[in-house]
Amino acid sequence: MMYMERKQMFKFRLYPNAEQKRTIDIHLEICRRIYNELLGIKIETYNHTGKSLGKYDLNDCLTQFKTERKNLKIIHSQVGQNVSDRIYKAFYNMFARIKRGEKAGFPRFKGKNRYKSITYTQSGFKFFNDKKLSVSKIGDINIKKHRDFSEKNRKLIKIKTMLIQKTPTGKYYAVFSCVVDVKPRKASNKSIGIDVGLKSFLATSEGTTIEHPKYYRKAEDKLAMHQRRLSRKKKRSNNRLKAKQKVALLHEKTANQRMDFIHKLSCDFAKNYGLIAIEDLAVKNMVKNHNLSKSINDSGWSLFANQLLYKAENAGCVVHKSDRFFPSTQLCSACGNRQDMPLEKRTYKCSCGLVMDRDINASKNLLNDALKNTAGTAGFNACGDDGVLSSLKQEATQLVGR
Ligand SMILES: [Zn+2]
Numbered sequence: 001m002m003y004m005e006r007k008q009m010f011k012f013r014l015y016p017n018a019e020q021k022r023t024i025d026i027h028l029e030i031c032r033r034i035y036n037e038l039l040g041i042k043i044e045t046y047n048h049t050g051k052s053l054g055k056y057d058l059n060d061c062l063t064q065f066k067t068e069r070k071n072l073k074i075i076h077s078q079v080g081q082n083v084s085d086r087i088y089k090a091f092y093n094m095f096a097r098i099k100r101g102e103k104a105g106f107p108r109f110k111g112k113n114r115y116k117s118i119t120y121t122q123s124g125f126k127f128f129n130d131k132k133l134s135v136s137k138i139g140d141i142n143i144k145k146h147r148d149f150s151e152k153n154r155k156l157i158k159i160k161t162m163l164i165q166k167t168p169t170g171k172y173y174a175v176f177s178c179v180v181d182v183k184p185r186k187a188s189n190k191s192i193g194i195d196v197g198l199k200s201f202l203a204t205s206e207g208t209t210i211e212h213p214k215y216y217r218k219a220e221d222k223l224a225m226h227q228r229r230l231s232r233k234k235k236r237s238n239n240r241l242k243a244k245q246k247v248a249l250l251h252e253k254t255a256n257q258r259m260d261f262i263h264k265l266s267c268d269f270a271k272n273y274g275l276i277a278i279e280d281l282a283v284k285n286m287v288k289n290h291n292l293s294k295s296i297n298d299s300g301w302s303l304f305a306n307q308l309l310y311k312a313e314n315a316g317c318v319v320h321k322s323d324r325f326f327p328s329t330q331l332c333s334a335c336g337n338r339q340d341m342p343l344e345k346r347t348y349k350c351s352c353g354l355v356m357d358r359d360i361n362a363s364k365n366l367l368n369d370a371l372k373n374t375a376g377t378a379g380f381n382a383c384g385d386d387g388v389l390s391s392l393k394q395e396a397t398q399l400v401g402r
Pocket of ligand 1: 350351352
């Protein structure tokens with residue numbers, strides 16, 4: 001049987017005892033200090049010599065620290081090295097953003113409680129039994145596995161790294177990055193265009209819209225209320241601490257609800273379609289526009305797009321991103337005519353007779369664009385489904401013929 005590898009994350013709640021919690025907190029604090037120190041050295045070195053310290057140079061510094069300080073032996077050596085990795089990655093990501101022409105902040109020093117996770121790469125952890133995760137330098141921590149992660153099933157799962165995370169609400173999680181062997185699924189031969197809705201969450205080329213989940217607005221109002229309360233509390237008072245905790249809990253709850261909504265929706269699309277057409281939204285550019293900013297931020301559209309890409313890859317489905325300058329809202333999806341579409345125009349009306357919701361019209365244009373650009377390409381052959389290819393070609397010729 002043919003298997004293919006894919007990356008997958010598994011996140012399980014940890015229930016450390018009081019002593020283990022203390023230990024994790026100490027490790028986080030040590031890592032935070034190393035992080036700041038190494039970041040400082042990297043910046044200083046660059047300022048004085050123009051030399052940019054790489055991952056290995058930073059690890060050398062770390063080895064030097066270790067000979068000088070005892071407390072560094074408390075943490076697992078890989079956990080320490082991962083701190084250097086994070087600094088390296090922070091700079092790498094910054095330069096990548098600059099290259100893409102996006103705004104990029106300089107890697108920052110981390111204030112108290114701003115270092116929230118430690119990573120074990122490769123080793124230093126193993127399942128003690130079904131209910132306990134054995135972690136080097138911390139102990140056997142109670143873990144709740146809500147899905148099958150047993151030895152038998154793990155034959156198909158290779159664990160790459162394990163990260164212990166502490167949330168602002170004081171919960172602990174273990175996140176396993178794994179490589180999973182999966183049987184490739186036969187991709188569907190249906191295709192669909194999806195556009196960010198202005199009022200709704202999204203609109204599709206099939207003429208449907210999906211509304212924002214209602215709980216979100218409600219939760220947002222509640223959050224605003226608690227944030228106002230928090231701002232009225234005295235600094236460093238007990239009541240302030242309580243109010244802060246309440247806000248953190250609400251944030252966590254909304255984030256979970258939103259993620260749940262996005263997971264289900266992206267799963268549905270990836271499962272049911274072989275080709276999904278979306279717009280390459282430069283969200284950062286759009287947020288500048290006040291009219292759009294609220295809906296874009298609220299909708300978690302970029303979260304959705306990321307999940308869609310990730311799930312599509314696993315489901316053998318193709319996601320086509322139209323160029324961000326492709327005028328999806330301005331074109332008529334029936335005849336190709338182009339007109340200005342200011343934000344207040346909710347309906348697209350064309351001289352050819354087309355009358356359609358602006359977002360649905362845009363999603364049809366995105367689909368047309370995707371069909372034009374993907375028909376007959378190697379990427380589609382790679383799906384191993386001739387049905388997809390031929391039906392796409394057919395649709396594409398229909399489009400060109402119009
Ligand atoms: Zn038209």
